Amino acid sequence: MNLTVIGTGYVGLVSGTCFAEMGNTVTCIDVDENKINNLKKGVIPIYEPGLEPMVLRNVKNNTLHFSTSLKDNLEDCNIAFIAVGTPMGEDGSADLQYVLQVAKEIGQHMTHPMVIVDKSTVPVGTADKVREAIKNELQQRNKDIEFHVVSNPEFLKEGDAINDFMKPDRVVVGSDDEGASKIMRNLYAPFFRSSMDRLITMDVRSAEMTKYVANAMLATKISFMNEIANICELVGADVNKVRIGIGSDSRIGYSFIYPGSGYGGSCFPKDVKALKRTAQENGYDPKLITAVEDVNDKQKMVIAKKVVERFGEDLMGMVFTVWGLAFKPQTDDMREAPAIYIIKELCERGAKIHAYDPKAMLEAEHFYLKGLENVVYFDSKYEALKDADAMILLTEWKEFRSPDFEELKKQLRQPIIFDGRNQYDYLSMQNMGIEYFQIGKK
Numbered sequence: 001m002n003l004t005v006i007g008t009g010y011v012g013l014v015s016g017t018c019f020a021e022m023g024n025t026v027t028c029i030d031v032d033e034n035k036i037n038n039l040k041k042g043v044i045p046i047y048e049p050g051l052e053p054m055v056l057r058n059v060k061n062n063t064l065h066f067s068t069s070l071k072d073n074l075e076d077c078n079i080a081f082i083a084v085g086t087p088m089g090e091d092g093s094a095d096l097q098y099v100l101q102v103a104k105e106i107g108q109h110m111t112h113p114m115v116i117v118d119k120s121t122v123p124v125g126t127a128d129k130v131r132e133a134i135k136n137e138l139q140q141r142n143k144d145i146e147f148h149v150v151s152n153p154e155f156l157k158e159g160d161a162i163n164d165f166m167k168p169d170r171v172v173v174g175s176d177d178e179g180a181s182k183i184m185r186n187l188y189a190p191f192f193r194s195s196m197d198r199l200i201t202m203d204v205r206s207a208e209m210t211k212y213v214a215n216a217m218l219a220t221k222i223s224f225m226n227e228i229a230n231i232c233e234l235v236g237a238d239v240n241k242v243r244i245g246i247g248s249d250s251r252i253g254y255s256f257i258y259p260g261s262g263y264g265g266s267c268f269p270k271d272v273k274a275l276k277r278t279a280q281e282n283g284y285d286p287k288l289i290t291a292v293e294d295v296n297d298k299q300k301m302v303i304a305k306k307v308v309e310r311f312g313e314d315l316m317g318m319v320f321t322v323w324g325l326a327f328k329p330q331t332d333d334m335r336e337a338p339a340i341y342i343i344k345e346l347c348e349r350g351a352k353i354h355a356y357d358p359k360a361m362l363e364a365e366h367f368y369l370k371g372l373e374n375v376v377y378f379d380s381k382y383e384a385l386k387d388a389d390a391m392i393l394l395t396e397w398k399e400f401r402s403p404d405f406e407e408l409k410k411q412l413r414q415p416i417i418f419d420g421r422n423q424y425d426y427l428s429m430q431n432m433g434i435e436y437f438q439i440g441k442k
């Protein structure tokens with residue numbers, strides 16, 4: 001099939017590349033000329049394991065193309081995917097301006113019947129708005145071209161996106177037209193070798209809702225466990241033990257019950273907020289979803305609070321090493337990362353930060369911590385420790401799991417670790433003479 005993917009970000013680039021890998025001919029479109037020019041030269045704009053070789057292979061095979069022109073690439077296209085951003089609007093709702101702009105452009109340039117797919121995360125009712133926007137443009141051109149708008153939300157995880165896309169737990173297709181559903185089934189069939197049970201078809205509104213509910217459910221698990229961690233500290237319990245105690249119950253399970261510094265990233269914060277807005281706009285007061293968000297906002301500052309409790313309100317003259325800036329491992333994405341909030345708080349109190357992250361340092365320096373003179377970046381995690389008063393761990397990259405603690409003790413002014421991801425064993429830290437602070441255990 002000939003596919004056009006509009007929006008070449010995490011989702012657009014990964015899905016376009018994976019569809020090309022399965023033998024489709026794909027053109028990824030973006031308004032960002034720099035990004036497209038770089039991709040044409042083989043420069044991949046994001047870090048995602050396995051993505052680069054797959055992009056290069058498909059470009060070489062002529063199955064993957066990049067362009068800034070939607071108009072030039074709709075002619076032979078069977079399916080157009082809308083994969084542009086849906087950032088948080090001022091009132092917390094999803095900002096649909098990019099999605100609707102693309103819909104408008106499709107209507108302006110469409111020449112033949114096709115399926116238009118909402119892959120961006122969009123609130124219930126967006127497919128209707130996309131349909132309306134396309135129809136309006138067709139009417140202005142006096143054209144009567146058949147098209148169907150399908151919802152196909154994306155569930156990939158940054159850091160494991162290729163695996164998630166190539167071997168999906170499920171693919172959700174929301175469609176009100178049998179023909180469009182069949183086209184989507186054929187497109188996804190190669191991703192399900194043995195059975196198509198994991199391709200779940202439903203009506204458009206339920207598909208749109210499913211994506212928000214999945215993210216809100218995962219965010220709820222995280223906030224629940226973080227709240228439990230805070231209570232554990234007050235009552236003298238160890239959340240690490242409690243986690244194992246409850247996770248062993250198959251009804252609960254182990255995933256997403258790790259206590260930490262709160263969730264970040266491009267999806268959970270904005271999607272939880274957007275679901276809350278949708279509920280409110282429909283006259284419902286979403287108490288649980290509101291609490292999930294409140295708990296998370298507070299949780300992002302728990303480690304900074306522990307630093308202040310240990311060193312005092314005024315951190316002038318103190319140096320802290322931060323290991324991990326990305327919102328999670330295996331990505332360079334820093335959107336809404338707890339590191340942003342914690343580092344800013346410590347800098348405001350006068351501290352200097354020695355930062356190290358395997359992949360996210362450019363993002364930090366050029367965007368998220370831009371202009372913060374108190375932050376210095378290091379190429380090695382051990383160099384970053386030199387002459388610091390404590391190490392603060394904020395992203396659970398594998399290379400931080402089992403560091404050389406003797407080297408760490410040698411480099412730090414005092415052997416103190418604040419662990420925002422509960423990566424180390426409390427007793428071992430004590431035995432090594434390291435003053436160790438973690439989440440959910442005092």
Ligand SMILES: NC(=O)c1ccc[n+]([C@@H]2O[C@H](COP(=O)([O-])OP(=O)(O)OC[C@H]3O[C@@H](n4cnc5c(N)ncnc54)[C@H](O)[C@@H]3O)[C@@H](O)[C@H]2O)c1
Pocket residue numbers: 006007008009010011012029030031032035083084085086098101102119120121122154155156157158266267
């Ligand atoms: N990042 C994730 O892990 C993830 C996972 C699942 C779903 N989603 C959802 O997918 C959508 C895209 O997310 P993302 O992380 O890929 O965003 P992103 O910001 O990485 O990429 C969006 C891209 O769209 C481009 N764009 C904007 N307007 C355009 C236009 N008119 N024409 C062409 N390109 C245009 C931007 O230049 C940008 O490159 C969002 O709705 C997001 O919530 C993201």
